[in-house]
Amino acid sequence: MKSRWLTLLAIAALTLTACSDPPPQVHKAKLFTLGTLVDVSVLHPDEAVAQQAVDIVEAELAAINTQWHAWRESPLTKINHQLARGESVTIDATSYRFLQQAQQLAANSDQLFNPAIGSLVALWGFHSDDRPEGAPPAIADINRLLQQTPSMADITLTETTLSSSNSAVQLDFGAFGKGYAIDRAIEKLKQSGIENAIVNAGGDLRAIGSKNNQPWRIGIRHPAAAGVIASVETHGDESVFTSGNYERFFDFDGQRYHHIIDPRSGYPATGTASVTVIHNNAATADAAATALFIAGVKQWPQIAQQMGIDEVMLIDEHLTIYMTPKMAQRIQLEIDDAEIKIIGENR
Amino acid sequence: MTRADYLALLFAALLLPYLYVTQWTGDEAGSAISIMNGSETTQVSLAHDHTLEIDGPLGTSVIKIEDGRVRFMASPCLGKQCIHSGWLEHAGEFAACLPNRISVAVLGKTPRFDSINF
Numbered sequence: 143m144k145s146r147w148l149t150l151l152a153i154a155a156l157t158l159t160a161c162s163d164p165p166p167q168v169h170k171a172k173l174f175t176l177g178t179l180v181d182v183s184v185l186h187p188d189e190a191v192a193q194q195a196v197d198i199v200e201a202e203l204a205a206i207n208t209q210w211h212a213w214r215e216s217p218l219t220k221i222n223h224q225l226a227r228g229e230s231v232t233i234d235a236t237s238y239r240f241l242q243q244a245q246q247l248a249a250n251s252d253q254l255f256n257p258a259i260g261s262l263v264a265l266w267g268f269h270s271d272d273r274p275e276g277a278p279p280a281i282a283d284i285n286r287l288l289q290q291t292p293s294m295a296d297i298t299l300t301e302t303t304l305s306s307s308n309s310a311v312q313l314d315f316g317a318f319g320k321g322y323a324i325d326r327a328i329e330k331l332k333q334s335g336i337e338n339a340i341v342n343a344g345g346d347l348r349a350i351g352s353k354n355n356q357p358w359r360i361g362i363r364h365p366a367a368a369g370v371i372a373s374v375e376t377h378g379d380e381s382v383f384t385s386g387n388y389e390r391f392f393d394f395d396g397q398r399y400h401h402i403i404d405p406r407s408g409y410p411a412t413g414t415a416s417v418t419v420i421h422n423n424a425a426t427a428d429a430a431a432t433a434l435f436i437a438g439v440k441q442w443p444q445i446a447q448q449m450g451i452d453e454v455m456l457i458d459e460h461l462t463i464y465m466t467p468k469m470a471q472r473i474q475l476e477i478d479d480a481e482i483k484i485i486g487e488n489r
Numbered sequence: 490m491t492r493a494d495y496l497a498l499l500f501a502a503l504l505l506p507y508l509y510v511t512q513w514t515g516d517e518a519g520s521a522i523s524i525m526n527g528s529e530t531t532q533v534s535l536a537h538d539h540t541l542e543i544d545g546p547l548g549t550s551v552i553k554i555e556d557g558r559v560r561f562m563a564s565p566c567l568g569k570q571c572i573h574s575g576w577l578e579h580a581g582e583f584a585a586c587l588p589n590r591i592s593v594a595v596l597g598k599t600p601r602f603d604s605i606n607f
């Protein structure tokens with residue numbers, strides 16, 4: 143009888159302990175910035191600390207948006223005007239690191255990630271928050287820009303100056319800036335004492351830590367239907383980026399034109415529906431998702447290897463799923479009837 | 490059964506609701522939506538069918554709730570990406586009219602995912 147009462151007391155004590163110290167709730171904030179909706183999830187026992195960290199992130203993202211905006215008047219548009227005139231541009235240390243990382247990623251991707259084709263992106267009408275319906279650009283205009291072959295290889299960088307040997311170079315960091323901004327946001331959160339958080343900018347994200355010792359669980363959108371096609375749990379500090387043909391597009395004469403322009407053809411890249419990349423650095427994941435989307439079914443394994451990316455899922459236009467072995471080991475498919483191909487060896 | 494047995498049963502019964510709330514993770518359907526208009530956020534139940542008209546900087550966005558789902562029906566943006574997003578019904582799904590700075594997210598007690606990648 144005595145042991146039964148002791149058991150009863152132990153259950154009561156455990157119950158009361160659980161009730162008196164609940165795990166911290168996720169503090170969520172949504173911010174309209176970077177031309178998209180940024181969702182910040184922060185786990186911290188002190189709500190005031192969480193909110194203060196979100197405020198710091200908001201200020202940082204706003205500053206990056208102002209610095210690198212490709213079509214509203216900004217320091218970047220000023221740089222582009224100077225490059226078009228063949229002038230050398232004075233840059234600060236932060237811009238140098240930003241440009242150097244972008245240039246290196248472009249080289250590793252064989253220039254498939256090409257932030258120098260700003261004029262081409264503008265020609266397609268994607269230098270706008272809200273592209274109006276209308277015809278695609280004329281072939282002659284596309285070819286004229288292609289013949290000038292602008293790329294990051296034309297750029298010469300020193301720690302204080304930027305110049306270009308090609309006056310057709312017009313910088314647009316749409317496939318890199320969001321990743322860079324997320325990296326900066328996570329750095330700011332860490333400096334604020336936040337160890338568990340997700341920063342999701344328009345669907346691309348970096349997650350650190352966990353949710354009360356459970357991994358963050360990420361759903362990956364189906365490229366051609368409602369809902370998710372797969373899910374993945376993050377561990378430690380990981381970025382999950384997807385480039386898809388459903389993100390920004392317009393329809394004309396029954397044909398859809400999306401925003402991921404192949405710098406080789408001057409037209410939206412064909413054959414790929416979406417590419418998901420997991421990497422610890424968000425800027426790298428951002429550039430890689432774009433480069434691998436453009437590389438397509440045949441070339442993506444080679445470009446991924448060159449960029450140091452070993453967790454990739456590419457879904458082609460027929461919804462066949464291609465994955466690296468490392469991605470296949472960790473991803474959980476949420477559909478039943480997919481054709482799956484594992485490409486390459488574990489590295 | 491002794492009095493202690495009854496008390497143990499009572500404790501077990503009291504524990505059940507707590508465990509249900511903290512451990513159950515199977516609820517996928519959304520129960521409400523969060524509408525963000527600029528920096529203001531409003532929660533609306535998905536239980537009743539109705540249509541909402543929300544004014545943003547470009548004009549009025551029309552959001553329809555029907556059969557526990559929600560979608561943009563009209564919006565003054567040019568690209569209409571928000572309308573192309575279609576019906577949303579699972580916790581964690583969302584659509585946004587960025588030019589009009591209005592977004593809709595489906596809420597749930599226990600969403601399956603902490604964040605959606607797209």
